[in-house]
Amino acid sequence: MLEFWTKKDKENSKNKRVNFAANEDLLNKEETFEFIKQLGEFWCNPYNYLNPEAKKYFAILNTYQNRLWQMVVSVCFYKDKNDENKGIFDKILPQLVAYNALGLIYGKGGSSGLFWSLMKANVNIIKENKIKNIFESSINLPDLKMPSLENFIDFSKKARPQQIRYILSLYAILYNENQVMQWNKDNKNYSLVKAEIEHIFPRNWQNTNYNGWDEKEAQEYLEQVGNKMFLEKKLNIQAGNGYFNKKKEIYQSSYFIEAQDLATSPQEDWLKGDIENRNK
Structure with a gap:
């Protein structure tokens, strides 16, 4: 410089x-x-x-x-x-x-x-x-194309929370263009930066077979991005390690549109197929 x-x-x-x-x-x-x-x-x-x-x-x-x-x-x-x-x-x-x-x-x-x-x-x-296309192929990124689903899932399982936060931030826009990025709630300012990462299927296994899951399978799916979404800190604490049907009551108070939609879902369980669909 x-x-x-x-x-x-x-x-x-x-x-x-x-x-x-x-x-x-x-x-x-x-x-x-x-x-x-x-x-x-x-x-x-x-x-x-x-x-x-x-x-x-x-x-x-x-x-x-x-x-x-x-x-x-x-x-x-x-x-x-x-x-x-x-x-x-x-x-x-x-x-x-x-x-x-x-x-x-x-x-x-x-x-x-x-x-x-x-x-x-x-x-x-x-x-x-x-201006319409400012990025070009390079040694580091020779192919500027959508990654394969397998590549994406592999990344999501190993990614740091800050990296997942970026992907979830982008997904918030892709999910619904009306998603508000900054808002006031209970006299507090909220934004993507302050959002917390919620594991829809709980992170802590509760030593029971849950609707066809076993602990080994749960660990395989737990950290995939399809099992993660944004939630306000207070709501994330309230959701804790409860299962999906109980968490839905918490989700309905969120300002994240996807959480609101999940709150109205008729299903009672969050299963492997749901995680796979969100990965896609």
Whole structure:
């Protein structure tokens, strides 16, 4: 970063001239600091700059395991401010959300896995004809396509809670586009970031054969993403390790639409087939 702003006529490791900011004396130009000020104001209150659709995708990104995606959002802000390219957040944020998800599922969601692809995406944002498809195949993600169901289930069983949180955040939008991402309830602010992960089939086995399950089978299905959903912390505590028919009484008070729908389900048990269907 320091070299970018201060060293002129720098050559990179391939002996190619690099267009550093110092070559154009950007550090001494008033418009540079004016934009930095505007960018700082944006990041203090980003939701003030986004329409309702873009806000949903921004809320999903806020649950991601690192903050590299903010580079792309900052370039979107730059493009929006300089080119009056209104609606650019609507075009870019869904792509960014999807790319981060692929990175997670294919095991390339860390800083080293995403950095250069995000940098290339920034270049494509600046190019007018690239905004509709800013991501390209790379060494880390050679195939930008939907993973197989088997690959996805394998990922979900080994994923950390923060990674599952991101997938569930994306699923909240896919499940129902009317899902509110931030709300006030009982004088408390709720959001995707504060939601807790509920295991629909309880995590703690209760030493009994439950409607055809045995403990070994339960452990195989327990950590699959099809058995997990978002719930407010208080409701998650209330649901505890009860079984499905009892939990439904708790779910009906949730602001998560899927939990509300499960509360009205006529079925009394949560079975392997239900987990498999939600995986899909």
